[in-house]
Amino acid sequence: MNASYHLEEITHWYGERQVLSVAQLQIRSGEILALVGPSGAGKSTLLRLLNFLEWPTGGRLYFGDHLVTPALSLEQKRRVVGVFQRPGLLHRSVVANIGYGVQLRGRVPDPSLLQQWLDRLGLGPLAQQAAAKLSAGEGQRVALARALIIQPDVLLLDEPTANLDPYNVGLIEQIVREEQAQRKMTVVWVTHDLFQARRVAHRVALMVGGQIVEVGEREAFFNRPQSEVAAAFLRGELVYG
């Protein structure tokens, strides 16, 4: 499977408003694609489509060889997991949260695997604590462990480090990169932090006003933007899309 996702003439409307219009986009299997763009550009909406949480109003979205429709099988859906800006933890213990995705798949989480993830994210001492009492950084680490423990083929990240301190940002970036390198999973990482995009991404896509206006390899994207819009965005002149 070469392309993880393939988008053709994708449009998305909320009532009378069109929020997406993506003529063409390939997301390669096993790459980290950073999705950047001004606030309101449609990045989160695109991620929800890639996560099969909503269905495009028009156009064709392919996941591997599968044309994505509401009839997409659960098995395919479960290859993709998202982590969002707010961790969305259940009112359960830390360890129960981490095992939750495994449990949804009808399996009992392996205790030694749980322990591995707890340790890896520095959550060991907090295992039995109520997730509601965690700090923002700890909560987001739990959310990441919960997503990665099920070994998804695709990880979708919607500004997961937006409100975090440098230590937590660094830890989350490190874990995602390690996992990605090891398992060759596909990562789409929405971020408003261009430095972060530069640190983590293989390729970068810029979204403005619901359209993908530029896609490029990381160095090319930052050093030699092709479009005037991209150049303006990199200069920090484009805040609202």
Place this chain on the structure above:
Amino acid sequence: METLIQATGEAIRLLFRFDAELRGILALTLQVTGGALFLAVLLGVPVGAWMGLRNRVPLAGCLLPLIYTGMGLPPVVVGLFVYLFLSNQGILGDLRWLFTPRAMILAQTIIALPLVIGLTLTAVQAVDPAVRLQVQSLGATRWQLTWAVLSEARQGMLAAIVAAFGSIISEVGAVMLVGGNIEGQTRVLTTAIVLETRKGNFALALALGIILLSLAFITNWALYRWQGVKR
């Protein structure tokens, strides 16, 4: 003041004697309260949960105000309607339920139902949208999502049950109307308190009041403990 002290002493003596009449009143109170609470929860929790889970409630514009009005319905008005329906001329008159515990359970269920629906609905809607999104993203089926949202709303749903219990056990007007406060048949704690107070039997009334309060306290304490364990 003196009456109060005397009455308290007498009440304690009555409590220790715990005679057949007192036992009968207590048993009927438990039966009516338990029955109505069971029915209100059985019907109200699924309806409230279903409405809360839907993004758009059908007829929300008039259904929700209706439920909220129902949450503050004057019980005695409910009692009046139930009375009219169950009386000999009423459409349910053939059931011969008037002045029986069944009529009391029916009225109490109607009083508690909007409370259970409304508070369950609110509890389910209050579940963080980020949790719903995340659970879906983790690959939950529709049923798994429903179960996750309900289990996140469990504290609020428990509050709905507690509120319903409180409104049922303390209610007096409706059960008086449809039950008739018949000795040994439809007399419950609240109606007995009204009667004994009117007759000037303050000690007995007070003893009944103490039992009523204890009953409410024990039940709420048990529910609170149970919820504490679940957390």
